[in-house]
Amino acid sequence: MDFKGSDTVPGPRTEDQLPHTAEAAVKIVIVGGFGVGKTTMVGSVSEIRPLTTEETMTQAGIGVDDNFGSDTKTATTVAMDFGRISITEQLVLYLFGTPGQERFWFLWNGLFDGALGAVVLIDTRRLEVSFDVMGRLEERGVPFVVAVNTFPDAPRYPVDELRTALDLPEEIPIIECDVRRRASSRDVLMTLLQFLHALAMAKAPA
Numbered sequence: 001m002d003f004k005g006s007d008t009v010p011g012p013r014t015e016d017q018l019p020h021t022a023e024a025a026v027k028i029v030i031v032g033g034f035g036v037g038k039t040t041m042v043g044s045v046s047e048i049r050p051l052t053t054e055e056t057m058t059q060a061g062i063g064v065d066d067n068f069g070s071d072t073k074t075a076t077t078v079a080m081d082f083g084r085i086s087i088t089e090q091l092v093l094y095l096f097g098t099p100g101q102e103r104f105w106f107l108w109n110g111l112f113d114g115a116l117g118a119v120v121l122i123d124t125r126r127l128e129v130s131f132d133v134m135g136r137l138e139e140r141g142v143p144f145v146v147a148v149n150t151f152p153d154a155p156r157y158p159v160d161e162l163r164t165a166l167d168l169p170e171e172i173p174i175i176e177c178d179v180r181r182r183a184s185s186r187d188v189l190m191t192l193l194q195f196l197h198a199l200a201m202a203k204a205p206a
Contacts, residue, residue: 023090027114030097032121033129037149038097039081041179045186046083046095080111093189117196118144119188124154127165145173145195147188
């Protein structure tokens, strides 16, 4: 999804240093297939100027990369996207967006290291690309929520149907979002934090 037309944080972006009130910083990864909106999500919600590693798509990628939507998409992430958002004065999230092209998935392992949780962005026009993504997270033991990016021309399905199609257990949250909108992207992150808190409480001794 193109970052153009996305919300931006009002006023100038803050400096890169952590707020002096911050007591905890948490690493979150945002994963998904090619063109599902990972770069846009990081850019729309980050309170600092996001770091992106996008490169122009060329003819060399034809037959190698998933080129779905490339009629409007001219660049693709080749390493990672990075941003930051303060949830409270004490809690800061570091956001790492992974590359969507399969040939760059070898970078994912390093990005997963130290991650408390993940957001899996999906496009209902291409649900099949989500299975490998979720499988990798499950193998690494990284808890995740699923965020359905509501592209204008994408079909919309009831949550129960999506859960069945994705073979997800009942406890994993599924939420619709528009990653171009800061409030919507923030809601996804809050859903993930609530899910992580519920998991921690369930593991806590009685």
